[in-house]
């Protein structure tokens with residue numbers, strides 16, 4: 001059976017050219033960047049080049065970055081790094097939105113549990129946009145706000161530039177989880193002046209297991225992995241040079257082809273949204289109709305369980321996802337959808353379809369052809 | 382049949398793993414599904430699944446075979462249909478067979494419905510039983526060839542509609558052969574022991590399960606002998622099954638057994654081994670595999686427990702739609718609540734709940 005992958009928000013395939021660029025760092029240029037000798041220097045310069053290339057793409061003037069193992073570690077480092085008890089400018093209060101990825105949400109809650117910080121929740125509207133007034137009212141000077149730039153489940157893009165301004169007016173810091181955003185938006189830290197930003201490479205056709213936390217140089221960030229002093233003491237452990245090079249290569253490619261790819265993605269996305277809403281009764285879009293990731297279509301269906309829909313579609317050859325599905329068979333409604341005010345039983349019927357640069361029009365066509373029947377079958381069961 | 386979509390019910394055990402392998406080998410488009418059943422207490426730590434190990438094992442097998450695998454949650458329905466029924470029947474002094482209900486209503490209910498909804502043509506399980514279709518397109522259910530493993534008894538609740546959508550690839554295998562295949566595929570579960578207990582009662586056995594979940598508290602009561610004298614006290618009816626020797630006190634001159642439970646008066650009746658012999662029973666309503674009631678003019682074999690040997694019987698219509706099953710030779714272990722399954726040679730003719738048992742006069 002030919003299988004069609006429509007789950008790019010989960011992860012994305014690598015371009016063979018990116019793999020090519022990584023390969024020498026497994027075999028010939030295998031040195032340890034911390035070594036003093038020739039081999040070490042070669043590896044070190046590759047890491048250094050990658051760092052500079054990424055910061056340049058992000059147009060950052062007063063930021064640096066720490067290479068990490070991915071989005072999750074970056075989010076952890078951001079929240080924990082400014083709140084550790086030994087931190088001299090320690091932050092004691094974190095504001096998060098109710099639609100954060102668990103990498104932020106659970107990290108914040110853990111910090112509250114162990115008494116490190118106090119958490120307050122921001123409010124969002126029915127589309128998942130942060131309410132700016134609410135943010136403003138809740139800010140104090142000694143606060144870290146963490147707001148997801150583009151949410152993975154509903155695709156809504158927040159106005160992070162504006163949110164950063166609001167935070168800075170109160171003297172607060174802003175971290176943003178840009179794991180999804182970085183795959184589709186040209187991040188420009190000159191315009192969007194966040195204090196910390198997390199990315200993970202596998203969402204933009206880079207390798208899995210690598211990401212980085214970009215941070216303003218003036219921020220006092222304590223390392224969470226302590227060891228040999230790598231990354232200016234902010235993250236111990238020998239660099240994974242091939243993955244770091246792969247992330248750089250993938251990001252460069254994404255920036256280079258951005259406009260044409262986003263046009264392609266937006267066309268497919270809009271076709272998916274329009275046809276599903278038109279052809280499937282009891283379907284509605286989740287997330288913002290306009291401010292949304294170009295590749296992201298998400299829905300809830302009345303009378304259908306998302307978990308079953310994903311299984312049925314997979315059996316028909318289409319790989320999609322649902323916020324309520326669970327690998328060990330304990331489906332529960334997505335917290336994100338509940339935060340938008342979607343009732344629990346409807347939230348169980350979530351479907352997320354995300355396309356990518358390799359998605360072809362006829363693949364979307366055949367998906368849209370089978371979906372109404374599958375939904376119908378499940379409803380009649 | 383090649384290329385047809387099938388769902389294999391996978392449990393992480395060796396039988397269902399080999400079942401999946403055989404279906405892949407035969408060219409079917411195979412999807413593995415594991416039912417997440419209700420497993421008692423451990424459910425309270427919510428996100429944790431009670432048998433992460435079994436899920437992991439099944440997932441690993443699916444990985445080796447390159448087939449998709451999903452876990453489907455049927456906890457609530459399993460609890461309602463199988464567990465609550467088990468508790469309720471036990472409280473009534475019956476000895477239920479939950480696997481029978483699970484097969485009838487969960488595997489060939491919820492899972493078969495799901496299988497068809499998901500666009501597959503067949504549900505495949507690792508039961509040791511055989512389905513044969515005759516020229517009139519009637520589906521016959523027969524014993525698996527391994528006498529130690531034959532599971533036709535617990536499948537006697539299936540009907541034509543269910544059987545025509547079912548495949549049992551292991552019916553013609555012996556257990557040892559199945560283990561060999563599992564070894565060949567490198568399944569780590571190849572030597573996993575067969576499961577013994579009811580899947581939901583946990584490691585302390587069904588009595589402790591019942592004392593935990595029973596809604597009516599255990600009530601002590603009298604133990605009487607057949608002449609009506611009170612000879613002791615019992616700890617609650619669910620703790621006793623007919624034929625049991627243990628737990629009814631000592632000091633009797635000859636060995637005594639539970640020979641009856643008087644639910645109404647919460648009493649246990651004891652007697653000698655001879656009193657355990659039953660000459661007939663009534664059972665029903667019956668599920669007839671072929672869909673219609675068979676002739677009562679012939680001799681049948683009956684199994685009155687999953688693990689009991691078949692006994693020769695004749696049938697008579699009884700009142701209230703029940704059937705009276707008359708044993709050629711009296712039997713010992715007839716218990717209301719179990720299923721009486723009628724066979725002609727290796728073929729299952731039908732199954733019905735044992736209603737009442739009658740002692741030799």
Ligand SMILES: Cc1ncc(COP(=O)(O)O)c(C=O)c1O
Nearest residue numbers: 070071072101103152179180200
């Ligand atoms: C918004 C968001 N944050 C964080 C993560 C975690 O990233 P990673 O998989 O690189 O740890 C993801 C990906 O699942 C995500 O979508």
